Amino acid sequence: METASTPPLPGGTWTLGDSTVTRFGYGAMQLAGPWVMGPPADHAGALAVLREAVDLGITHIDTSDAYGPRVTNELIREALHPYPDSLFIATKVGATRDAQGGWPTARRPEDLRRQVHENLGSLGVEALDLVNMRMGDAQGPRPDSIAEAFETLAALQQEGLIRHLGVSNVTAEQVAEARGIAPIVCVQNMYNLAHRQDDGLVDHLAADGIAYVPFFPLGGFTPLQSEALSQVANRLEATPMSVALAWLMRRSPNILLIPGTSSTAHLRENIAGAGLSLSDEDVAELDGVGRA
Numbered sequence: 001m002e003t004a005s006t007p008p009l010p011g012g013t014w015t016l017g018d019s020t021v022t023r024f025g026y027g028a029m030q031l032a033g034p035w036v037m038g039p040p041a042d043h044a045g046a047l048a049v050l051r052e053a054v055d056l057g058i059t060h061i062d063t064s065d066a067y068g069p070r071v072t073n074e075l076i077r078e079a080l081h082p083y084p085d086s087l088f089i090a091t092k093v094g095a096t097r098d099a100q101g102g103w104p105t106a107r108r109p110e111d112l113r114r115q116v117h118e119n120l121g122s123l124g125v126e127a128l129d130l131v132n133m134r135m136g137d138a139q140g141p142r143p144d145s146i147a148e149a150f151e152t153l154a155a156l157q158q159e160g161l162i163r164h165l166g167v168s169n170v171t172a173e174q175v176a177e178a179r180g181i182a183p184i185v186c187v188q189n190m191y192n193l194a195h196r197q198d199d200g201l202v203d204h205l206a207a208d209g210i211a212y213v214p215f216f217p218l219g220g221f222t223p224l225q226s227e228a229l230s231q232v233a234n235r236l237e238a239t240p241m242s243v244a245l246a247w248l249m250r251r252s253p254n255i256l257l258i259p260g261t262s263s264t265a266h267l268r269e270n271i272a273g274a275g276l277s278l279s280d281e282d283v284a285e286l287d288g289v290g291r292a
Helices: 043-055 071-080 109-123 147-158 172-179 199-207 223-235 240-251 264-274 280-287
Strands: 013-016 019-022 060-062 088-093 128-134 162-168 186-190 211-215
Touching (some): 043 071, 071 109, 088 109, 109 128, 162 172, 199 211, 223 240, 223 280, 240 264
Parallel strands (some): 162 186
16 A cells, blocks of 8 residues: 555556556566566565555556466566456567576467467466567567467457467568557567667657667766766765666657566666656757767
């Protein structure tokens, strides 16, 4: 239950299909063990973070059955099932795990059907709120056709196993290709102060009422860019992560944040950081970080 000491969730809400979610969400990937493999070192602590997220008002949780594998989904189910009506759980398919901790692609129709059913089972639901079709690889998007894979998910949606569809790690061309097959409610790509390649896509999606969910909000910065961000953060008496999250929250109303953590204290810090007030001058200086 919210108390006087609970920081308000920044950014308000956004509509994903027929659901309204908080723009500040929670990404569950960090709840798994090292390299996103195996169980967490602190099982009770992982459950506590998930429950705290919901208690603080977060209604958007991002996960995947590939995390662990199955670990984060099973933690979510243990901590929160039966789920509140307001809770929206997004998952993704398109990759599996190998014994070495790698992420081999798995995008054949039979692979995707298996992954959807595995997510249904591990989360304990009859239909998934959102399934993102992840393309590309660890180095980023690749210019492959999304058609066969996305058509499989669209068929599963027609069967009633998926409520909403999204795409992840994709090019603008793949977004357009997917939208020609079935409606999407979100795009999940790498994007932050230093990686602005999707600026045009963010604005295009916003105009069409489609959410943009950035991952790695403070990843891939050069030392010079990190120094520039730290200078702004020091002036604002905030952490670089806080400033980076606040910039994303201000960048566009369709941006939904899903920072992850395995600590309840860090969860609250992220919420407070995303709510940091930035002036127009701050934003102008931060916009230069990507050019540092």
